[in-house]
Amino acid sequence: MIFGTEELAHLEMVGTIVHQLTKNASIEEIEAAGLGAYYTDHGVDVYPQSAAGMPFSASVLACKGDAIANLQEDLAAEQKARATYEKLIDLCRDNPDVVDPLKFLREREIVHFQRFGEALRGVQDKLAEKKFYMNCDNMNTNMYK
Amino acid sequence: MQEEDNRNCGCMYNMMNTNYTSNSNNDMSDCECDKFNQTREEMMERIKCLNFAIIELGLYLDTHVDDERAICLHRKYCKEYRELTDKYQKIYGPLTIHFPCNKWRWIEEPWPWERGNF
Numbered sequence: 001m002i003f004g005t006e007e008l009a010h011l012e013m014v015g016t017i018v019h020q021l022t023k024n025a026s027i028e029e030i031e032a033a034g035l036g037a038y039y040t041d042h043g044v045d046v047y048p049q050s051a052a053g054m055p056f057s058a059s060v061l062a063c064k065g066d067a068i069a070n071l072q073e074d075l076a077a078e079q080k081a082r083a084t085y086e087k088l089i090d091l092c093r094d095n096p097d098v099v100d101p102l103k104f105l106r107e108r109e110i111v112h113f114q115r116f117g118e119a120l121r122g123v124q125d126k127l128a129e130k131k132f133y134m135n136c137d138n139m140n141t142n143m144y145k
Numbered sequence: 146m147q148e149e150d151n152r153n154c155g156c157m158y159n160m161m162n163t164n165y166t167s168n169s170n171n172d173m174s175d176c177e178c179d180k181f182n183q184t185r186e187e188m189m190e191r192i193k194c195l196n197f198a199i200i201e202l203g204l205y206l207d208t209h210v211d212d213e214r215a216i217c218l219h220r221k222y223c224k225e226y227r228e229l230t231d232k233y234q235k236i237y238g239p240l241t242i243h244f245p246c247n248k249w250r251w252i253e254e255p256w257p258w259e260r261g262n263f
């Protein structure tokens with residue numbers, strides 16, 4: 001939950017960067033930046049879509065009802081986010097005002113990965129613990145026989 | 146200042162130092178702002194630092210629930226955060242809508258994406 005809240009704040013940061021970069025841009029600048037198609041669909045509003053134009057969809061998320069599967073999914077998501085930020089940093093290398101917040105966001109994904117990794121280890125340790133089962137009904141019956 | 150504070154609350158060293166080697170700006174002990182004569186920008190900067198540290202300690206504590214040093218730092222930062230946000234809001238208006246005010250000042254300030262909030 002706490003990670004989800006932070007990720008939504010990151011979405012706001014990325015949206016803010018897009019908003020500030022496109023604000024007051026002329027139509028020529030928008031076209032030259034390859035944003036003609038985006039401008040046609042959304043103007044300069046911030047629309048949640050991938051770099052390739054795929055709108056955000058919950059289908060990119062997974063909840064399996066299984067702690068191990070869910071945590072592995074989370075770990076993979078953090079790495080995908082880190083890799084995305086690194087590619088954006090490469091593309092924006094000449095603009096420190098953009099690179100600095102992206103570096104911060106990249107660092108957060110690494111911290112999240114670390115914490116999810118610890119959670120996964122905790123779950124695995126728990127599952128590996130020796131179990132013993134007691135059947136209380138039987139025990140009571142036997143005791144009072 | 147920081148060392149003294151840590152000793153007062155039983156923490157012998159600052160956890161932030163062990164977790165962040167890459168960026169010394171994240172090190173709370175670097176903050177040397179005068180607590181009693183802070184500008185608005187300095188107050189806001191400190192509030193943001195504290196907020197970040199509290200969230201970060203929260204994530205850490207979720208998987209290290211028995212770490213006394215982290216709990217101690219969390220308590221210390223929460224106390225300072227509460228005092229400072231209270232002081233800030235009384236002077237400059239609400240930081241969140243959970244702060245009551247007689248006049249609705251929430252929409253007066255520019256939003257972060259309008260380059261508000263410094």
Ligand SMILES: [Fe+2]
Pocket residue numbers: 003007078081108109112
């Ligand atoms: Fe993340």
